[in-house]
Amino acid sequence: MTEKAENTRQNILKTALNHFLEYGFAGTSLRSIVKDAGLTTGAFYKYYPTKEALFDALIDPYVEELYGIYDSVLEEFQSLPPEKQTENMASASGNGMDQMVNYVYDHYDNFKLLLRCSDNEKYGDMIHNLVGREMRSSKQYVDEMHRAGINVPDISDSLCHMIYSGFFSAIFQIIEHDMDRETAIENVGKLKKFYTGGWERLWKVQFPE
Structure with a gap:
């Protein structure tokens, strides 16, 4: 794509983002975007062949990048030997949350569009995918502890799903309530500590800060 074409594409996206945020998906017409x-x-x-494709272009790449950040944090944590995973659980998790929150705020309007202007199917899929990643990571952690001879209780999939669904849904309240970045990072950090305390009780372990 030439520089001129890329500039045109960016102009379309910026114009469309403003229209979707102001009028919603249903209330926005392609004619008005094209004109402006x-x-x-x-x-x-x-x-972009359709309004739907244009809307997707404003959300999907950012959600995929968020997955990439999360996957990178999980991969780094899972590369640690078992005896180091419990020791580094809190710091790795906190660092991952900070990276995610900062990325969301770097692209705040795109995530605001996801929460407020879509039919929420995309938002639901994002929460579902993040929950799935965390559940697989938790299972791997428990398996690693068992292989290392450390007695960590198994937690049912249904309970894990409830806990992580609540956690990730709570995180995105930072957008729902239009928190500033600093407040969001602080609140998500405290939220993480709250959930960490629960996991310490369930798994009967201590995660050093």
């Missing part, structure tokens, strides 16, 4: 972007309809369709 200073394009012809034919020129616009070279970039």
Whole structure:
């Protein structure tokens, strides 16, 4: 893509983001986006074939990047030997949450669009996928502890799903309530400590800070 074409694409995205945030998905017309972007309809369709495709372009890449951040943190943690995983659980988790919150705030309007202007299917899928990642990571942690001869109780999948669904849904209240970045980082840090204390009780371990 040429520099001119990329600039046009970015102009379309910026214009569309403003329209979707102001009028919602249903209330936004492609005609108004095309007009405000200073394009012809034919020129616009070279970039996005439908309103749905344009909306997806404003959300999907950012959600995928958020998964990438989370996966990277999990991979680094899981590379630790078993005896180091419990010792580093709190710091690794806290660092991961800070990275995620900062990324959300770097692209705040895109995540605001996800929560407030979609049909919530995308938001539900994001929460579901994050929960699935965390559940697999927890199972791997318990398995590693067992292989190392450390008695960590198994927790049912249904309970894990409830806990992590609540946790990730709570995190995105930072957008629902329009918190500033500093407040969001502080609140998510305290939320993490709250949940960490619960896991210490359930797993009968201590996660040093």
